[in-house]
Amino acid sequence: MPLILEVERAYEAAKRDPGFDAEWRRLLTHYVGRPSPLWHAERLTAHLRAKAADPALGAKVYFKRDELNHTGAHKINAVLGQILLAKRMGKTRIIAETGAGQHGVATATACALFDLPCTVFMGATDVERQQPNVFRMKLLGAEVMPVTSGAATLKDAMNEALRHWVANVEDTYYCIGTVAGPHPYPVMVRDFQSVIGEEAKQQMQQAEGRLPDALVAAIGGGSNAMGLFFPFLDDPSVEMHGVEAAGRGIETEEHAASLTKGRPGVLHGNRTYLLQDAHGQITEAHSISAGLDYPGVGPEHSWLHELGRVNYVSATDDEALEAFQLCSKLEGIIPALEPAHALAHVIRLAPTLPRDQIILMNLCGRGDKDIFTVARHLGVEM
Amino acid sequence: MNQTGAASRIAERFAALKREGRGALITYLQAYDPDPACSLAILRGLPGAGADLIEIGVPFTDPMADGPSIQRAAQRALKAGATLAGVLAMVRDFRAQDAATPVILMGYYNPILSYGIDRFCCDAAASGVDGLIVVDVPPEEADEIEPQARAASLDLIRLVAPTTDEARLPRVLAATTGFVYYVSITGITGTRSATSAQLAEAVPRIRRHTDLPLAIGFGIRTPQQAAEAARLADGAVVGTALVDTLAASLDEAGRARPDTVRQVLDQVRSLAEAVRAAGKQAA
Numbered sequence: 001m002p003l004i005l006e007v008e009r010a011y012e013a014a015k016r017d018p019g020f021d022a023e024w025r026r027l028l029t030h031y032v033g034r035p036s037p038l039w040h041a042e043r044l045t046a047h048l049r050a051k052a053a054d055p056a057l058g059a060k061v062y063f064k065r066d067e068l069n070h071t072g073a074h075k076i077n078a079v080l081g082q083i084l085l086a087k088r089m090g091k092t093r094i095i096a097e098t099g100a101g102q103h104g105v106a107t108a109t110a111c112a113l114f115d116l117p118c119t120v121f122m123g124a125t126d127v128e129r130q131q132p133n134v135f136r137m138k139l140l141g142a143e144v145m146p147v148t149s150g151a152a153t154l155k156d157a158m159n160e161a162l163r164h165w166v167a168n169v170e171d172t173y174y175c176i177g178t179v180a181g182p183h184p185y186p187v188m189v190r191d192f193q194s195v196i197g198e199e200a201k202q203q204m205q206q207a208e209g210r211l212p213d214a215l216v217a218a219i220g221g222g223s224n225a226m227g228l229f230f231p232f233l234d235d236p237s238v239e240m241h242g243v244e245a246a247g248r249g250i251e252t253e254e255h256a257a258s259l260t261k262g263r264p265g266v267l268h269g270n271r272t273y274l275l276q277d278a279h280g281q282i283t284e285a286h287s288i289s290a291g292l293d294y295p296g297v298g299p300e301h302s303w304l305h306e307l308g309r310v311n312y313v314s315a316t317d318d319e320a321l322e323a324f325q326l327c328s329k330l331e332g333i334i335p336a337l338e339p340a341h342a343l344a345h346v347i348r349l350a351p352t353l354p355r356d357q358i359i360l361m362n363l364c365g366r367g368d369k370d371i372f373t374v375a376r377h378l379g380v381e382m
Numbered sequence: 383m384n385q386t387g388a389a390s391r392i393a394e395r396f397a398a399l400k401r402e403g404r405g406a407l408i409t410y411l412q413a414y415d416p417d418p419a420c421s422l423a424i425l426r427g428l429p430g431a432g433a434d435l436i437e438i439g440v441p442f443t444d445p446m447a448d449g450p451s452i453q454r455a456a457q458r459a460l461k462a463g464a465t466l467a468g469v470l471a472m473v474r475d476f477r478a479q480d481a482a483t484p485v486i487l488m489g490y491y492n493p494i495l496s497y498g499i500d501r502f503c504c505d506a507a508a509s510g511v512d513g514l515i516v517v518d519v520p521p522e523e524a525d526e527i528e529p530q531a532r533a534a535s536l537d538l539i540r541l542v543a544p545t546t547d548e549a550r551l552p553r554v555l556a557a558t559t560g561f562v563y564y565v566s567i568t569g570i571t572g573t574r575s576a577t578s579a580q581l582a583e584a585v586p587r588i589r590r591h592t593d594l595p596l597a598i599g600f601g602i603r604t605p606q607q608a609a610e611a612a613r614l615a616d617g618a619v620v621g622t623a624l625v626d627t628l629a630a631s632l633d634e635a636g637r638a639r640p641d642t643v644r645q646v647l648d649q650v651r652s653l654a655e656a657v658r659a660a661g662k663q664a665a
Contacts, residue, residue: 001520002545162446167569265492279465280496282443
């Protein structure tokens with residue numbers, strides 16, 4: 001507890017310091033490349049209109065292009081905020097957990113920039129299936145610690161990072177990658193990621209003169225979705241759809257749909273929906289996307305789920321693979337497998353909405369890291 | 383004293399040891415490690431081997447405060463079919479033969495939450511459990527389980543660490559009954575040990591804030607370390623060292639061998655001898 005209370009105090013102080021915000025925004029502009037563009041996906045829109053049952057149907061689709069950020073995903077937004085916080089706290093080492101490796105790469109990048117030693121905990125299974133990102137992290141000067149405990153995936157990496165942190169709290173800051181974990185992390189990561197929704201709201205106003213009608217984002221821990229949704233929560237006309245990974249199908253045992261198929265529990269210092277057995281033991285998640293492969297979800301998503309403010313749905317591995325290919329061919333954008341899940345829901349949703357409605361999807365990561373996985377699933381030798 | 387007015391087994395045991403002029407040996411093993419029969423046989427043998435209080439680890443898939451030894455123990459136990467209900471049944475079996483040795487369950491919150499807090503506290507008390515250590519429910523979240531534990535006359539033992547500062551200590555101790563568990567290192571179970579000087583400084587710091595018995599755990603492996611901790615404080619908790627002995631006694635498939643029980647109990651005997659020989663530091 002003392003260690004997270006220290007983070008909370010430091011974060012509350014940083015939030016009140018205009019200099020902290022100014023430095024973070026300077027980095028977002030000049031290092032990350034924000035604001036990320038808002039892209040009207042015209043060919044995808046036309047394609048989905050052609051599939052609509054009625055010519056009056058087929059909503060207009062926009063992408064918030066966070067895949068264009070430096071390091072290739074939205075993770076860097078919150079990492080830079082946290083690294084600035086760590087420096088304020090006088091911490092001299094950074095640790096992080098990572099699943100797909102995107103958060104690990106973002107953390108390793110920020111640590112290179114700020115000359116801080118960085119250790120990334122990564123499940124041994126994920127180290128195996130995300131080799132390109134492992135190599136990236138090493139190039140950036142980070143140490144990658146394969147975690148063999150449990151199922152050797154993201155939740156075990158988080159366990160191990162927490163264990164390491166309590167043993168090294170004097171000099172070490174734990175940079176968490178999503179809106180989960182003990183307070184203040186869910187709130188802090190949400191605040192940093194809200195830059196996505198804040199920009200999108202303004203950009204949509206410029207492009208269309210109004211708010212979008214529906215937001216769609218993928219949910220693993222839920223940071224990219226929370227970043228898009230949060231600034232729109234008080235706009236009742238805006239519907240929101242969070243898309244969980246259904247893996248091989250939510251009727252099977254192999255999925256990562258914590259909200260759809262889990263129930264409330266306590267893990268990693270937060271009370272939230274978890275995949276668990278009848279005895280409260282945590283079960284393994286499965287998804288083609290290592291970034292969605294987590295048996296929990298950020299606690300605020302659980303809250304929004306119970307409130308009914310956000311509609312949580314799911315997309316299977318196969319649906320995500322199809323969306324991945326469609327986006328590549330129609331828009332010339334190779335999405336990461338995580339937003340490919342969001343896109344799979346857009347493909348279902350757009351043809352059911354009137355033509356004058358607007359869907360805004362968070363394209364939160366690029367697919368370079370996934371081409372090997374996708375090739376393997378498509379039976380292509382590389 | 384707990385709410386019913388009767389002294390708990392934990393309080394009685396510490397009071398009796400105080401009269402004897404020595405500290406307690408508190409042992410920790412995971413229930414169902416490596417299988418329910420072997421685990422129960424060890425449990426039944428512990429008082430005779432010299433354990434003064436018994437902590438039973440409740441297996442969990444994600445034991446965040448535990449090092450590799452206890453993580454592996456949890457995996458063996460879960461594979462052997464451990465459930466919270468099964469652990470309580472084991473305590474009932476133990477209680478049929480031992481009415482005096484305090485039993486404390488140590489584990490994580492989610493299996494308890496899943497079982498149902500009210501039902502769990504009632505069933506635990508009825509099974510003969512005396513106290514709970516719920517690693518991932520900090521005093522800030524005490525409302526989660528404290529009222530139900532109090533109502534069932536279960537002690538809630540809290541962990542105090544070197545990082546628990548003067549401002550926080552009173553708050554943690556106010557939420558503690560039974561005894562205070564001093565985690566002597568910043569870190570996880572079974573990794574490193576505190577020095578004598580660190581312990582000698584920490585014990586009076588905590589004693590200034592509480593009259594509860596104080597046990598020291600995390601990093602106590604040898605009879606000498608146990609004797610020293612029990613002398614400085616009111617008890618020494620030995621866990622990982624016993625779990626390691628148990629693990630080393632298993633066959634390649636992770637099954638108990640005929641002398642698994644004896645090996646673990648022999649180690650408890652040598653720890654107990656050292657603790658008893660050490661006596662108590664003159665106050």
